Amino acid sequence: MQDKKILYVWQSSYPWEVRVQKITEALVKAGAQVSILCRKKTEIKSSAEIKIFDFGDSSFSAPAPFSPVWTKRMKEIIQTEKIDLIIARDILVSPSAIRAAKSFDIPVLIDMAEHYPAAMKGWKKYRKGFLNRLMVHQLDATAYVEKYSVLKANGVITVCLEQEQRLMKLGARADNLCSVYNTPELSNFPKPPIKKQPPLKKFAHHGFLTPERGLDTLIKAFSILKKSGHDLELTIAGSGECEFELQRLATEVHAPVHFTGRYPFSEFPKLLSEIDVGILPYQLSEFLDHTVANKLFDYMAAGKPVLVSNTKSLSRIVHETNAGAVVDVRSAQQLADSIVSFINLATGHEGFRGRQAIEAKYNWEHDAATLVHFVGRYL
Numbered sequence: 001m002q003d004k005k006i007l008y009v010w011q012s013s014y015p016w017e018v019r020v021q022k023i024t025e026a027l028v029k030a031g032a033q034v035s036i037l038c039r040k041k042t043e044i045k046s047s048a049e050i051k052i053f054d055f056g057d058s059s060f061s062a063p064a065p066f067s068p069v070w071t072k073r074m075k076e077i078i079q080t081e082k083i084d085l086i087i088a089r090d091i092l093v094s095p096s097a098i099r100a101a102k103s104f105d106i107p108v109l110i111d112m113a114e115h116y117p118a119a120m121k122g123w124k125k126y127r128k129g130f131l132n133r134l135m136v137h138q139l140d141a142t143a144y145v146e147k148y149s150v151l152k153a154n155g156v157i158t159v160c161l162e163q164e165q166r167l168m169k170l171g172a173r174a175d176n177l178c179s180v181y182n183t184p185e186l187s188n189f190p191k192p193p194i195k196k197q198p199p200l201k202k203f204a205h206h207g208f209l210t211p212e213r214g215l216d217t218l219i220k221a222f223s224i225l226k227k228s229g230h231d232l233e234l235t236i237a238g239s240g241e242c243e244f245e246l247q248r249l250a251t252e253v254h255a256p257v258h259f260t261g262r263y264p265f266s267e268f269p270k271l272l273s274e275i276d277v278g279i280l281p282y283q284l285s286e287f288l289d290h291t292v293a294n295k296l297f298d299y300m301a302a303g304k305p306v307l308v309s310n311t312k313s314l315s316r317i318v319h320e321t322n323a324g325a326v327v328d329v330r331s332a333q334q335l336a337d338s339i340v341s342f343i344n345l346a347t348g349h350e351g352f353r354g355r356q357a358i359e360a361k362y363n364w365e366h367d368a369a370t371l372v373h374f375v376g377r378y379l
Contacts, residue, residue, distance in 0.1 A: 001372065002031035004379045005081055008111075009074065009088045009097050011063035014038035014052060018294070019113055019182060020089065024050055026368035027375065035081055037073060039063060053077055063092040065145045066099070074100035085109070085378055087157070091116045091142065094149035107154040107378040113182075115163065117142040118287035122212050147171070154378055157371065160313045163290045178374040182294035184301045185364040188269075192303035192355065197276075197348040200305070202233050203339075204275040206268070207295050209240030212288060214281040214309065216242075216249055220332035221281075221339065223253035230340065232256065237263055237271055272302040279307040279339075280314060281329045289313065297362050300354030307342060317362075323354030 006027055010020050014036060024034045028049045035051040039061050043052075053073070055061035060069045070093055077083060078100060086108040088097035094110050101108035120142050147170050150156055155176040158164050164177045203222075209215060215236060222234045234255070236246065239262040250257040263271065272278075278299030282288045289312040296314060299306045306324035308314035315326045325345075327338035 001027070001376050001379055003033060004031075004084045005033045005035070006375070007074065007077055007081070007083045007086045008034060008036045009070075009086060009093050010036060010038045011089060011093045012038065013040045013042050014054075015042055019111070022185075022364060022368070023087070023111065023180070023371060026364075026371055029368075030372040030376075035077060035083070037077060051081070065092060065095045067093075067096050070096035071100050075103060078104050078106070085375070087111050087375070088149075088153075089113065091146045091149050094153065095145060098149065098152045109155045109157060109375065109378065110149055110153045111157045111180075112150075112163065112167075113159055113291075115166070115287050115290040117146050118285065118290070122285065122287055155374065157374065160290065160292045162313045162316070166290055178370060180367045180371045180374075181292060181297070181362060183297050183362045183364045183367050184294070184358070186301070186359070189298075189301035189358070191359075192351075194352070197305075197346075197351065200276045200343050200346060201231060202235065202274065202276045203279050203307075204235040204237060204271070204277070205279055205281070205295075206237040206271065206298070207293065209236070209238055209242045209246060211242055212283050212285060213242075214283045214329050215246055217329055217332050217335055218279065218281045219246060219250050219255045219257055220253055221335040222257060223255040224332055224336040225339065226254065226256050228336070232339075233258065235260065235271070235275060268298075269302075272298065272304065275304060277307060277324075278304045279327075280309065281307075281327065281335060282309045282311055282314065284309060284311060284329065292317065297358060300351075300362065301358045303351040303355045305342075305346065305350035306354060307339065321353055321357035321362075322350065323357060324350050 008024050027034050037053045041052050041054045074097060085106055086097045086101050088094040089111045090113055097108050150167055150170055150172050156167060158179050159181055161179055164179055167177060168174055225232050234257045236257060237260040247259055280293055280296060292313045296306060300323050307327045308318050309329040310326050318324050318326055325342045328334040
């Protein structure tokens, strides 16, 4: 990979997006010369290692499948920078990348961070407006774009095994697929001291507050637990489109919930140190069956037990590592009962086993090596 030139195409503003940063820096560390094409630069200067290109003040830069504007910009960068390979982040920009790469006979990979067609059906903005509803819900145009992209690209980088299995059903070849998880860098999570596990009282969820995360059910469950005499606390850290709805719900049902609002990443280690259990009560859906939230690995890295819903990927990892338990999220009462059951049956070793799994497998050093090996095959 030494001195090979790679263009990473990201559909939104940059900096900052954690997966873009980690992947591009891993490629630079492996010896590649990396450029990023994003919709808009939020900082003027490129770093010494990575050049950042954007569309300037263009009003036609909205990412859209088969966009001639994105294709043209990619062709310009391929030509001036002598690009050897393109990595396109998700399906909105993948068709344009495929067309640009074909013009220069260079390979293109897709970094598929999630099951995009299923995700879009769950987002509020695609439920509004006639055109959005027609394209996403009725015509299922995103599924067509995804299949086109997967079959035309040279390879696909996914975030979990379940996504690989789904893409093979679309016709992708197994040897052209590779899972690169959103795992933490061990240097950001010093090994926690071995000590007796405290009483499991402080539960938390960190991240964006969006409908599919099942936080409304979680809040109702903690209201039930409070009324049942259980002295438990819940912290919901982060912001998002459901933030005010969730705050209002917590007030209405008198749930013992503390909202932190948006927090800088520098405060994340402190927030983790103050909790006993990380909980991901995500809805059971096609979207969440095929992705893994990075917060699962963050909790495990910090030595915290984890509770997850029975989505395919989350439950597989928790069963594999014995780092916590799978809870029933079909109703608030069932979730409350599952939490009590875990507290009563916990051995005190769940957090320790989670940290062991992070050190052995689910860390960015391991995933970066997987990424570099996979990308190197196409260079």
